[in-house]
Amino acid sequence: MDASWQEWTAADAARWIVAPVADDDKYSRGVLGIVAGSPEYPGAAVLAVEAAHRAGLGMVRYTGPRAVRTAVLARRPETVTAPGRVQAWLIGSGIDMGRRSFMLLGDLQGSLASGLPVVLDAGALDLVGTHTAPTVITPHARELAALLASREIDTSIAQVRAAPAEWALRAAKELGVVVLLKGAVTHVCDPDGDRSTITAPTHWLASAGTGDVLGGILGALVATHHERLATDAGVLTALAATAAWVHGEAASRATAAVDGGPITALDIAEAIPPVIGALLAH
Numbered sequence: 001m002d003a004s005w006q007e008w009t010a011a012d013a014a015r016w017i018v019a020p021v022a023d024d025d026k027y028s029r030g031v032l033g034i035v036a037g038s039p040e041y042p043g044a045a046v047l048a049v050e051a052a053h054r055a056g057l058g059m060v061r062y063t064g065p066r067a068v069r070t071a072v073l074a075r076r077p078e079t080v081t082a083p084g085r086v087q088a089w090l091i092g093s094g095i096d097m098g099r100r101s102f103m104l105l106g107d108l109q110g111s112l113a114s115g116l117p118v119v120l121d122a123g124a125l126d127l128v129g130t131h132t133a134p135t136v137i138t139p140h141a142r143e144l145a146a147l148l149a150s151r152e153i154d155t156s157i158a159q160v161r162a163a164p165a166e167w168a169l170r171a172a173k174e175l176g177v178v179v180l181l182k183g184a185v186t187h188v189c190d191p192d193g194d195r196s197t198i199t200a201p202t203h204w205l206a207s208a209g210t211g212d213v214l215g216g217i218l219g220a221l222v223a224t225h226h227e228r229l230a231t232d233a234g235v236l237t238a239l240a241a242t243a244a245w246v247h248g249e250a251a252s253r254a255t256a257a258v259d260g261g262p263i264t265a266l267d268i269a270e271a272i273p274p275v276i277g278a279l280l281a282h
């Protein structure tokens with residue numbers, strides 16, 4: 001691998017975790033708007049919302065389809081389902097690009113037009129480049145290959161899997177956004193040359209929904225740092241690397257709690273708070 005890729009550490013991550021102070025309220029801490037989940041994939045919204053709450057932020061607003069809202073509220077009644085102001089967006093998880101309704105597309109485009117920092121995942125990845133908001137995309141190898149192919153950049157899943165560092169960097173430069181390319185080693189980079197790897201501490205992560213949990217963690221970190229992001233969009237890269245580190249560490253703790261046995265995406269979300277606590281004490 002290129003020597004300029006550095007492994008993100010606990011000490012690096014600890015710099016990006018903030019706890020509330022006396023004059024904070026739920027709004028100053030950051031509100032994350034989530035446009036995710038669908039009748040086909042309601043669980044993705046539940047997982048992203050759960051992870052965002054567990055990572056620590058002021059509020060989550062979720063205004064998706066009624067059936068999905070019901071599922072989200074059953075798991076996390078703290079979630080606000082009325083529309084309103086937010087400081088950051090997580091969009092696309094659990095959405096099938098090919099089945100987006102006119103209304104949903106309007107919601108996605110509205111989020112992007114807000115100019116607020118945005119985490120673009122799964123079914124919203126094709127919208128990258130249609131706006132100027134500070135953006136981080138969170139594809140896995142198949143999604144990155146499809147996205148690049150749609151921009152007439154000739155590649156394949158096999159090529160992305162064989163050289164993830166190169167393709168993540170190429171995508172960041174061509175698309176002008178922060179790229180978090182998921183895998184057993186996650187690559188985070190931006191067009192300015194910042195680049196980090198996060199090596200997953202456990203392969204039990206390879207199960208359905210863990211990417212949705214990562215999106216929730218990252219969305220929460222972005223919302224929490226909204227004031228800094230308003231003047232310095234460059235910190236998005238560090239926030240993305242921190243989210244991947246927290247995700248891996250939560251998975252590590254979750255499997256350790258079951259003697260190294262299997263874990264689910266929800267187990268990972270539930271293991272986030274002690275990871276945040278340990279980073280605050282770091």
Ligand SMILES: NC(=O)C1=CN([C@@H]2O[C@H](COP(=O)(O)OP(=O)(O)OC[C@H]3O[C@@H](n4cnc5c(N)ncnc54)[C@H](OP(=O)(O)O)[C@@H]3O)[C@@H](O)[C@H]2O)[C@@H](O)CC1
Nearest residue numbers: 041042043044093094095096122123142143208209211212
């Ligand atoms: N709980 C939830 O709500 C969850 C919701 N989720 C949401 O789902 C959405 C899609 O995300 P994704 O990454 O899974 O799909 P995607 O990149 O389009 O790849 C599809 C490819 O997989 C392949 N394939 C399928 N079955 C296969 C098999 N048995 N064995 C081998 N291959 C198989 C299939 O190949 P094919 O069958 O066409 O040959 C196709 O190429 C996304 O919005 C995400 O957020 C997920 O997070 C999970 C939890």
Ligand SMILES: Nc1ncnc2c1ncn2[C@@H]1O[C@H](COP(=O)(O)OP(=O)(O)O)[C@@H](O)[C@H]1O
Nearest residue numbers: 140182183184200203205206208209210211212
């Ligand atoms: N073999 C593996 N070892 C460790 N981590 C993995 C492995 N495969 C995938 N992951 C991690 O698991 C998560 C899977 O996310 P994603 O592919 O979006 O799944 P889903 O769409 O089901 O949520 C990512 O964070 C990725 O880095």
